[in-house]
Amino acid sequence: MLKCAIIGLGKIAQTSHVPAYLSRRVKKKISVVGGVDISEENSKDFKKLIPGAEIFSNTDDLFKNLDIDFVDICVPPSLHAKYLNAALKYNVGIICEKPFTKELKEAALLKRKLLEKKPVFIPCHQYKYSPVWKNFKSFSDKTTGGNFLQFNIFRNTADLGYDKNNPGWRTDKKLSGGGILSDTGTHYLYLSSWILDKPIQVSVFNDTLKHNKYSVEDTSVVILKCEKGIAEINLTWAADRRANNAFISDGKRSMSYDGKKICFYDKDKAKEIHVPDASDKRTYLAFYEDLFLDFANAMKAKKFDRSLIEESYESVKLLDLCYKSAEKKKTLIVS
Numbered sequence: 001m002l003k004c005a006i007i008g009l010g011k012i013a014q015t016s017h018v019p020a021y022l023s024r025r026v027k028k029k030i031s032v033v034g035g036v037d038i039s040e041e042n043s044k045d046f047k048k049l050i051p052g053a054e055i056f057s058n059t060d061d062l063f064k065n066l067d068i069d070f071v072d073i074c075v076p077p078s079l080h081a082k083y084l085n086a087a088l089k090y091n092v093g094i095i096c097e098k099p100f101t102k103e104l105k106e107a108a109l110l111k112r113k114l115l116e117k118k119p120v121f122i123p124c125h126q127y128k129y130s131p132v133w134k135n136f137k138s139f140s141d142k143t144t145g146g147n148f149l150q151f152n153i154f155r156n157t158a159d160l161g162y163d164k165n166n167p168g169w170r171t172d173k174k175l176s177g178g179g180i181l182s183d184t185g186t187h188y189l190y191l192s193s194w195i196l197d198k199p200i201q202v203s204v205f206n207d208t209l210k211h212n213k214y215s216v217e218d219t220s221v222v223i224l225k226c227e228k229g230i231a232e233i234n235l236t237w238a239a240d241r242r243a244n245n246a247f248i249s250d251g252k253r254s255m256s257y258d259g260k261k262i263c264f265y266d267k268d269k270a271k272e273i274h275v276p277d278a279s280d281k282r283t284y285l286a287f288y289e290d291l292f293l294d295f296a297n298a299m300k301a302k303k304f305d306r307s308l309i310e311e312s313y314e315s316v317k318l319l320d321l322c323y324k325s326a327e328k329k330k331t332l333i334v335s
């Protein structure tokens with residue numbers, strides 16, 4: 001049984017990571033024995049979910065008192081680098097929430113250290129486990145190029161965190177690194193690179209349409225040219241409601257997702273592809289369960305996977321280039 005400690009016992013830890021760890025499939029392999037947080041309130045709430053876990057206010061006390069196989073980092077992005085370094089110091093495996101780090105410099109440094117120390121590592125790029133995006137990926141895999149991919153992500157506000165002292169960290173650039181582009185856009189940047197292969201150039205327009213008090217953009221339009229086509233990623237916290245949809249076409253066939261189902265079109269023939277209901281919480285939790293199981297298997301096999309470190313670093317590098325493109329109002333080449 002692998003022993004895990006979660007660092008940052010807020011919303012994502014309590015509402016997604018813990019239920020996934022406690023699921024029938026994962027609890028056979030992983031036991032959450034510890035936690036780290038500076039908020040007493042969140043630590044107490046976490047103890048209600050996992051009464052046996054011991055909670056500490058810092059990682060030195062955690063590692064002095066408990067024998068841990070890996071940590072799961074769920075603090076806001078500005079703190080990811082601090083806890084990635086702590087995990088490297090104590091030679092444990094690492095699961096890390098997205099975005100990998102808040103800044104590109106931190107990402108480059110951490111990439112070097114991770115490649116040197118070779119821990120078992122996985123970023124929470126859990127959308128790659130979604131049946132919807134797996135269908136989009138296999139659509140593109142059957143093509144040699146020329147794909148047009150579009151994602152539309154509508155929200156009416158930025159989510160609040162559980163940290164009572166600072167629930168609005170997502171809209172504070174110092175803590176988040178950026179607005180909707182960094183918070184939600186990270187998922188669609190790694191998905192676009194996964195579905196359409198290597199990114200080549202990027203052009204981004206960021207703006208504030210509704211939330212003038214945010215110190216970050218509430219709306220972002222990304223155009224990303226990749227080896228197998230063009231992705232357009234439209235993200236906003238300024239819509240009237242929450243909705244998602246997506247579309248891909250290679251010029252002969254297409255696939256569209258309306259937030260509930262996928263329709264596949266081949267010439268005049270249309271076929272519905274069943275995917276689990278995205279509004280059902282169990283659907284979302286299953287992505288985390290699959291990711292945790294892959295991680296547990298890698299820990300058991302002591303399997304170091306360089307590609308996941310590269311993917312984490314590349315997602316921050318692309319995010320950084322997106323912000324530079326928006327600032328300079330220019331199309332930029334991905335080096």
Ligand SMILES: NC(=O)c1ccc[n+]([C@@H]2O[C@H](COP(=O)([O-])OP(=O)(O)OC[C@H]3O[C@@H](n4cnc5c(N)ncnc54)[C@H](O)[C@@H]3O)[C@@H](O)[C@H]2O)c1
Pocket residue numbers: 007008009010011012013036037038039042074075076077079097098099124125126160161162163166167169183
């Ligand atoms: N993969 C996804 O789909 C997804 C979804 C939501 C959030 N996230 C990510 O998860 C992370 C946390 O987001 P959240 O919504 O749970 O935030 P949150 O504010 O609800 O939780 C953060 C927790 O970190 C704690 N914390 C703050 N400073 C700390 C410190 N110095 N040391 C230890 N703990 C500290 C807070 O007290 C709080 O309990 C972010 O990186 C976010 O981007 C990912």
